[in-house]
Amino acid sequence: MVDSIFIGLSVITIGSAILSLESRELLYGGIALAVSMLGIAGYFIILDAPFVAMFQIAVYVGAVAVLIIFTVMLVRAPNTITKKETRKRKIAGILLGLAFLILAGSILGNSAATQLKFNDTVPIFDVQAIGKELLTYYSPVLLVLALTLAAAVIGALALARREDIEERNEPTN
Amino acid sequence: MALWPWHAERILRKEMNQPTDFLYIAVILISIGIYGLVVKRNALRLIFSIELIANAVNLVLIAFSRMLPSPQGQVFVLFSIAISAAEVAVGLGIIIIAYRFYKDIDITEYKNLKN
Amino acid sequence: MSTPALVTIILGSVALLIPIIDALNKERGSKNKVYSAIAFGALALALIVVIYRIFSGENLPAMSLANSGAIGDDIFGAFFSIAFLIVSIMVTVSSWSYMKKRSNHAAYYSLILLSSIGMILIGYSTDFVMLLVAWELMSIPTYALAAFNKKDPISNEASIKYFLFGALSSAIIVLAMGIVYGLTGTTNIYDSIVAMSHLNADLVPFALLAVGLFIAGFGFKMGLVPFHMWLPDTYSGAPTTIATLLAAGTKKAGFAAAIRVIVIGMIALNVHWTFTLAIIAIFTMTLGNFGALTQKSIPRILAYSSIAQAGYILIGLAVAPYSDYGLDASLLQIMNHAVMKSAAFIAAASVIITLAAYTIEKYKGLGFRMPITAFVFAISLLALAGVPPLSGFWGKYLIFGAAIDSGQVVWWGPYLAIAGILNSALSLGYYAWIIRKMYMEEGENRVRQKEPKPMVAVLLFALGFMVIFGIWYGPLLDLASMAVPNDLIHLLSAN
16 A cells, blocks of 8 residues: 555656656646655655654645746746757766765665664654653754745845846945 | 644555655666756756756655654755755856846857856 | 854845945946945854954864764864955955946945855854855855956856756755765764764665765865866856955865765764775876866966866875865865955956956066066965975975875885875976966067056965965964864774
């Protein structure tokens, strides 16, 4: 039962990951990316991390992917598949990807990694455990994260501000 | 407490999946991301590739968190997700400004700096 | 209250107040000077706090690692904080004149303050999650700042390259941290290093993968050689004051993270990856210097020279396990390089806003047109080349000394020193070329230009720093050796 869920999720996640890069229309690519992120959230549920899965759906699928799709619609580039994407570059990309796959796969495939096992006797970490960690050991990190988000907001606002409107109001000296 | 239907019951069974299964999925996703970073020259596709890698890395962390087991990995992923959302917001702002200049988001068009 | 908390509160509250004041402010007109002064005040206050805490008699450890929680309070962090705060103060004051003709001042100064908080927290962090969040707090504002000249496509292109490589590097760092977490079950840096030293031999390939990924991830910000492609474009395309912040600030933050994680980790692991660092150091120096030789634009020359300087600093890290003063030398050079590079970039910024000159040909006769700027620029170039008795000399001298000293343990130590000395000679070639252009060749005219006063003040401060700490290098070296956790290194390498 679970295994079939795992295989199904893998097909959806990896398939839509490939689709997000290879689709003809950039917009479909963005949607495929969102589906791939949903697949990752599915893995999180299988791995007994429902809170993180919710967070993934809310932030990644709900905010990041939607933001990306909006940007795709704003920057309707005339040619989404460029001539610059030469065959040589494509072969180099496939070779590099395969090289990493084989390297990491061989490290994973050796006997030490396959000894890693999931433990079935431990309790599941629920929201309480995560919240406790967040408010004790990681509390300074949480405060710094607030500053990071503030920095992102200030930076994005500074970038989005229209210069031409502002200049009309400023005295020239 | 019954927020999730599977709250009381474990989804993952001992005899089914092992950590390496999830790590293999993450490795495959990272390879796809590397392929995209090398091949694609569209700035948005490059961001797609980076996001795929970031997602795969989060999967690695959650798999380790379940294996160890410790809740710190889950907290780590929460921070990681929040951070990459902030990063993408700024990055997309930069790309939209680039689009105003070139009416295109292909980074091979950006050749001003080569002298 | 611990130092990082105090500094974060001071800088963070001011950084968030500036945009709020700007939003509430109804009257029109540029508030550049006001914001610059506020930001300068906050940074100076933070600098005083950090220096006071070092000498207040509280026994701060050199590097707080055991039982420290997510953030420590130690001299290592304080040392880096002093360097970052000096750089941020120089950038803020010189922005007074650089930003005069541009808009959006509130966001500019606020982002500089937030980025400096990030750098300072990297120096202090003792936990991987803290390190990651501080890394992003440092990076995200600089992505926006690099694109701050919105009418200039070059600035935008610089920012896109910087953003793509930066986002990739942070994904790589998270992967490396994730592998370490999976192997050890903790995100505390010290605990995981201790756990790694008792690692099951079968799992060592994972540890090596993590070390490699850490080198790659931090290396993108440090500008080490296989990961340096974005650096010249970004440093020359971004607004020049921001290039100062990137070259002197974020690059040093990369070194702070690398020392905290990679160097201490490798000493504990007894993994002989230092040879890899040595090879990277040689390639970084050589490629940086040869790259600088072929360039014509001054910001690009400075960018390539900062790649080369990263190579010199890396020598100290590579020989750290074998020589007692390798890390001292690197820290001394980090502090000196922060000031020298800032001075050089701010001098270039001063020339850009007065004469709009980028290329080396336009620098002809600069010694007569902008005497103070040209003089400090020449001195900072000589200091970068390592000419005694300027401050850059002692850092290089100690680094090469440490490399030769390490020859007792590893065969390649002296060769590193030889490569470094040859590279210094090579770099003196193009530095001297610029100085020759400024003083020996006749430019368009000899009319003395009005030099922007804030930048002159910053340059004179840097001149004082370079000359005083060149002749009287004792205090800086003492501070650097206070920040090096020698007893911890001996303890870790013993078992």
